[in-house]
Amino acid sequence: MQKPSIPKGTRDFTPREMANRNYIFNTIKEVFCLYGFQQIETPAMENLSTLMGKYGEEGDKLLFKILNSGDYLSGLSDEELQGRNSAKLTSKFSEKGLRYDLTVPFARFVVQHQNEITFPFKRYQIQPVWRADRPQKGRYREFYQCDVDVVGSDSLLNELELIQIVDEVYRRLKINVCLKINNRKILSGIAEIIGESEKITDITVAIDKMDKIGLEKVNEEIASKGISADAIAKLQPILLLSGTNLEKLQQLKVVLAASEVGMKGIAEMETIFGLCDAMKVKTQIELDLTLARGLNYYTGAIFEVKALDVEIGSITGGGRYDNLTGVFGLQGVSGVGISFGADRIYDVLNQLNLYPETSVEQTKILFVSFGEQELLYCLPWLTALRAKGINAEIYPEPTKMKKQMGYADNKRIPFVAIVGETEMNEGKVMLKNMVSGEQVLSTLEDLIEQLG
């Protein structure tokens, strides 16, 4: 028989790995809750009409599409099949797809539930998303995103709080990070000043590659998109900005003086930097004009977080979108949000081995016994310990000690309660510390005190 396997780009997680992953999810959740965000969930699959066209041309190709139930070819004529036009045929036999991110389904959710929602609406969502990408380092076809968004508020305090959340989450996870920040309005201003407003997407995609391919290649790429030499010349001082964040903004003010939208972006950034400063945000924050982010729905601040000690893509990203719900028919709702890439954070933590010694989920005590009588004797003890919130289990068969102790050892259970005739006669158990090897004849109260 063929060995069973799982699809490309997906992973299984063992109990030990899940304990580590839950540590990440729990940490992120706790911080989200501290800031008043509430959890929602949406279905794994959405109608393709909801998903298509929201992620650009590339994004549409990366959507996993779900075949219609039943005879999905029944509605198709032979001519249509002969035409072999995949794009056209797909819409005929697939009307659902797996979600590509959490933001677009969230926008759909907001529009659909607009009359039940009190604005500003602060929600968080931790669920897997799927992309038909080719897997490689730090890239999976199924991965978890942890999204926090606020919709229905234009205030830049929301941007501040998201930055504080990033600050707090990575402080708790002990990952050193750099928060890169930019503003779509500044990018628009730049396009306006050099007279290529309609080419803004091409320009941002190109300058996003500054780090990777360097100034010269970026200029080549911009030129190849049909942008004039004159405009490229005007772009140069902007690509070469230097100094502190505020110094960069001062230089930009000179260049962008004639652009209303550009100046607005600069003002926003000044406010955000000022707030971060006042609130003593510790994470290193860097204004990075090469940060563009491919998603075209952003309209204001853009964020991206990179781990400093591990070579991996960005581990968190997000930004302000003024009209995400507009495509679903609800105008004038502004939102801002970020997404923590749980699977990349997991990879970072694995590489740096930053997990806490003990997991809250782990069993604290295992009861082992020598016979059927002893098994029954243990049951009330287990109930009592569990009532106190202590994770306790019993080895369900009175087999050899070696086997039972080995079980405790393998599960890294720190305490074992050994029960035989002697202990039963005294109404106690032999409590063994698996690390030190010490053992003490103990009462129930002793156990609760030791483990509680």
Add this chain to the structure above:
RNA sequence: GUGGUUGUAGCUCAGUUGGUUAGAGCGUCGGUUUGUGGUACCGAAAGUCGCGGGUUCGAGCCCCGUCUCCCACCCCA
């Protein structure tokens, strides 16, 4: 979507110019030990050598195809 790379036991890997019955370590299970795990010693189970075809008296090894893993590009978390 483009290019490169990998595939032998549950895991990590050996395997001679093509030659009998494909090996090791770790892990698993059992025993040494019927009141004690993590150490030690002994033993066992476990492989269609990714899959399909070809060359050959003979293929884990050579050839073709295919799938897969990983990596880079594109794009992204």
